[in-house]
Amino acid sequence: MISENFEPEIHTFDVLESTNSQLRKMALEGAKEGTIVIAHSQSMGRGSHNKSWHSPYGGLYFSVLLLPLSPKRATDLTIVAGVALAQAVKQIMPKSADIGVKWPNDCLLNWKKVGGILCENLGARGRGLCVVGIGLNVNVPNSDLESFQDGPFPATSMMLESSGGSYEMESVREILVTKLFTLYRLYHEEGMEPVRYLWEKNCPLMNKRVELRESGWERGGESLGVHSGVVVGLGDGGSLVLEDVRGGRREFFSGVISCYWP
Ligand code: BTN
Numbered sequence: 001m002i003s004e005n006f007e008p009e010i011h012t013f014d015v016l017e018s019t020n021s022q023l024r025k026m027a028l029e030g031a032k033e034g035t036i037v038i039a040h041s042q043s044m045g046r047g048s049h050n051k052s053w054h055s056p057y058g059g060l061y062f063s064v065l066l067l068p069l070s071p072k073r074a075t076d077l078t079i080v081a082g083v084a085l086a087q088a089v090k091q092i093m094p095k096s097a098d099i100g101v102k103w104p105n106d107c108l109l110n111w112k113k114v115g116g117i118l119c120e121n122l123g124a125r126g127r128g129l130c131v132v133g134i135g136l137n138v139n140v141p142n143s144d145l146e147s148f149q150d151g152p153f154p155a156t157s158m159m160l161e162s163s164g165g166s167y168e169m170e171s172v173r174e175i176l177v178t179k180l181f182t183l184y185r186l187y188h189e190e191g192m193e194p195v196r197y198l199w200e201k202n203c204p205l206m207n208k209r210v211e212l213r214e215s216g217w218e219r220g221g222e223s224l225g226v227h228s229g230v231v232v233g234l235g236d237g238g239s240l241v242l243e244d245v246r247g248g249r250r251e252f253f254s255g256v257i258s259c260y261w262p
Contacts, residue, residue, distance in 0.1 A: 001188055002034050002181060008064070010036045017044040019063040020120055020133040027065055027126045036177065038062040045135065048105055048118055049215065049256070054148065058139040058157070060173055065129050066184060069191065074121040074130045075238035076192055078105050079199050081117045081132050084183045086202045088176040089114065089136075093162060100204040102153065102257060103231075103240045107136070108204065112156035113148075136176070139166040152259055196234050205231045211259035212242065212252055227252070 009032065016022050016039040023037040039062070042055035055061050068074045085107040090099045098110045107115035115136035122129050137145070137157035148155035159166050187195050200206055211228045229242030232249065239251040 002185060004185070006034060006181060008034045008036050008177065008181070010038065012038045012040075014040050016042055018042050018046050018133075019061050020046060020118060020131050023063040023065060023131045023133075024120065024122060024126075027122055027129055027131065031065060033065055033067050033129060034181075035065045036062055037064075038173070046118060046133070047116060047135075053116065053118070053135050054144065055135065056140060056144045058137075058141065058144070058159075060134070060136040060138050060169060060176070062173065062177075063131050063133040064177075064180065066132050067129055069188070071121075071123075071128050073192075073237065074119060075104075076187065076195070077130050077132050078117050078119045079192075079234065079238050080183050080187050080195055081119070081134055081180060082107065083195060083198045083202055084176065084180040085115050085117065085134060085136065087183075087198075088172070088179045089158065091175055091179075092167065092172060093158060096161060098204060100202045101199055102203070102205060103234075104238065104254070106153065108153060109156055109158065109161050111153065111204070112161075113153045114156050114158060114161070134176070134180075136172070138169060138172050152257075192236075200233050203231070205257065205260055206233070207231065209261040210242070210257045212240070212255045213258045214252060215254040215256070226258070 019037045019039050041057045042061050045053035045055035047053040066077050082101040086101050102108050105117040106113050118133040120131045139159045140157035145155040209230050213226050229244045232241050232243045235241045235251040239253045243249050
C-alpha cells in the first residue's frame with residue numbers, strides 16, 4: 001500500500017517504443033508498486049483496441065505500476081486514472097468549463113479527446129500488478145493531430161484549447177501524478193464507491209443519449225451490436241450502464257461511444 005508521503009521511483013527516457021512495454025519488462029524483473037516510467041516521445045505508443053497512440057514530443061507519456069483490489073478488478077484502475085486525469089487537467093486549466101471523462105478510458109477537453117489510458121494486467125507473473133499507461137496531449141501542435149480529426153471526439157491538446165500558449169511539462173506531470181496517487185489511496189482505503197461517484201460527477205455524457213458500438217461489432221461478433229441509450233452511470237467492474245427507451249438497463253463491458261446527442 002502506498003503511504004501519503006510516498007516518493008515514487010521514476011525512470012525517465014527520451015524515446016521509448018512504449019512506456020507500457022518498458023514498465024511491463026521492469027515489473028517482470030521485480031519493479032515495485034508505484035514505479036513510474038516516463039518518455040518524452042514514443043516510437044510505438046499503444047492505445048486501446050489495438051490502435052497505436054501517436055506520441056510526438058510535446059505530449060506527456062508515462063506508465064505506473066498499480067495494484068487492483070483483486071486480480072479481477074484491473075478495470076477499476078482505468079476508472080481511477082481517468083478521474084485523476086480529468087481532475088489534473090481541470091486544476092491546470094481552471095477556466096475551461098468542459099473537462100471530463102468518457103467511458104471507458106478517455107479524457108475530454110471541450111468535447112475533444114485530449115488524453116487516454118491503457119491499463120494492462122500482468123497477471124500472476126507480475127504479482128497481480130497492472131501497468132497503467134497515460135497519454136496526455138499537453139503541447140502537441142495541430143500539425144501532429146490532423147489525422148485524428150474524424151469521429152465525434154476529434155483529438156486536441158491542452159495548448160490548442162488554451163489562449164495562453166504552452167504548459168510546463170514537469171508541473172503538469174507532477175500535478176497528474178499527485179492526483180493519481182491520492183485517488184489510488186482512496187480506492188485502496190474505501191473501495192470503488194467514492195471513485196465511481198467522482199467519475200460520474202466528471203462525466204459530461206451522464207444522462208445523455210449515446211450510441212455504443214460493442215468491441216468486435218465490426219467483425220460481426222455474435223450477439224454484439226450497436227446500442228443506443230441514456231448513460232445512467234458506471235456498473236461494477238467499470239462497465240457502462242445504459243437505459244433504453246422502455247426503462248430497461250443494460251451493462252456494457254467493452255466498446256466505443258460512437259455518437260452522442262448533446
Ligand atoms: C487510448 O486512448 O487509446 C489509450 C492511450 C494510452 C496511451 C499511453 S501513452 C503512455 C502509455 N504507453 C503506451 O504505449 N500507451 C500508453
